[in-house]
Amino acid sequence: QRVTQPEKLLSVFKGAPVELKCNYSYSGSPELFWYVQYSRQRLQLLLRHISRESIKGFTADLNKGETSFHLKKPFAQEEDSAMYYCALSGTGGYNKLIFGAGTRLAVHP
Amino acid sequence: GAVVSQHPSRVICKSGTSVKIECRSLDFQATTMFWYRQFPKQSLMLMATSNEGSKATYEQGVEKDKFLINHASLTLSTLTVTSAHPEDSSFYICSAPGSTDTQYFGPGTRLTVL
Numbered sequence: 746q747r748v749t750q751p752e753k754l755l756s757v758f759k760g761a762p763v764e765l766k767c768n769y770s771y772s773g774s775p776e777l778f779w780y781v782q783y784s785r786q787r788l789q790l791l792l793r794h795i796s797r798e799s800i801k802g803f804t805a806d807l808n809k810g811e812t813s814f815h816l817k818k819p820f821a822q823e824e825d826s827a828m829y830y831c832a833l834s835g836t837g838g839y840n841k842l843i844f845g846a847g848t849r850l851a852v853h854p
Numbered sequence: 855g856a857v858v859s860q861h862p863s864r865v866i867c868k869s870g871t872s873v874k875i876e877c878r879s880l881d882f883q884a885t886t887m888f889w890y891r892q893f894p895k896q897s898l899m900l901m902a903t904s905n906e907g908s909k910a911t912y913e914q915g916v917e918k919d920k921f922l923i924n925h926a927s928l929t930l931s932t933l934t935v936t937s938a939h940p941e942d943s944s945f946y947i948c949s950a951p952g953s954t955d956t957q958y959f960g961p962g963t964r965l966t967v968l
Binding site for chain 1: 888890896897898899900903947949956957959960961962
């Protein structure tokens with residue numbers, strides 16, 4: 746079981762599109778999540794693949810063929826600057842989370 | 855929403871002493887809680903799964919005799935770092951699953967061992 750986030754830092758200007766990459770390996774059907782950690786705040790759930798919803802303008806589609814779960818936003822805002830972690834867990838609920846290394850998103854004015 | 859608290863938020867101790875960190879689910883019950891460790895500028899690494907009323911499940915490479923976990927009630931899990939050494943200095947974070955099957959994270963405890 747592994748989650749890979751290849752970029753440590755992603756730096757963009759306000760209004761630019763954003764894509765934070767996440768690839769995973771898991772023998773089974775995992776649940777995929779994106780967690781966000783704003784400066785001096787605790788980790789919080791941004792979105793999960795089973796919800797298929799857009800949160801704060803972010804979306805993520807699970808691509809089982811490519812084993813990817815990239816996070817996207819068409820127009821970045823300065824308040825999106827944070828640390829983003831991709832994570833997976835086994836299905837069935839209350840399962841432990843395996844985190845990727847995280848990507849720091851910096852949105853410049 | 856569900857809230858998880860940790861106490862203390864920051865602790866400094868001498869090498870060789872033991873430190874206890876508490877994780878509480880404030881407005882919900884949690885039969886399972888998770889303990890993570892986060893080194894500076896690195897990701898969260900799962901240490902163990904705390905199970906109410908039974909033994910904790912430790913991840914590979916985590917010394918269970920060094921990191922003692924007690925889940926005595928449905929709202930409290932404790933992590934005790936025994937005979938702490940400088941290499942145990944880290945940020946320790948707990949989480950608990952809420953009713954919507956979402957993990958709620960505590961604010962973390964920064965441990966510094968001198």
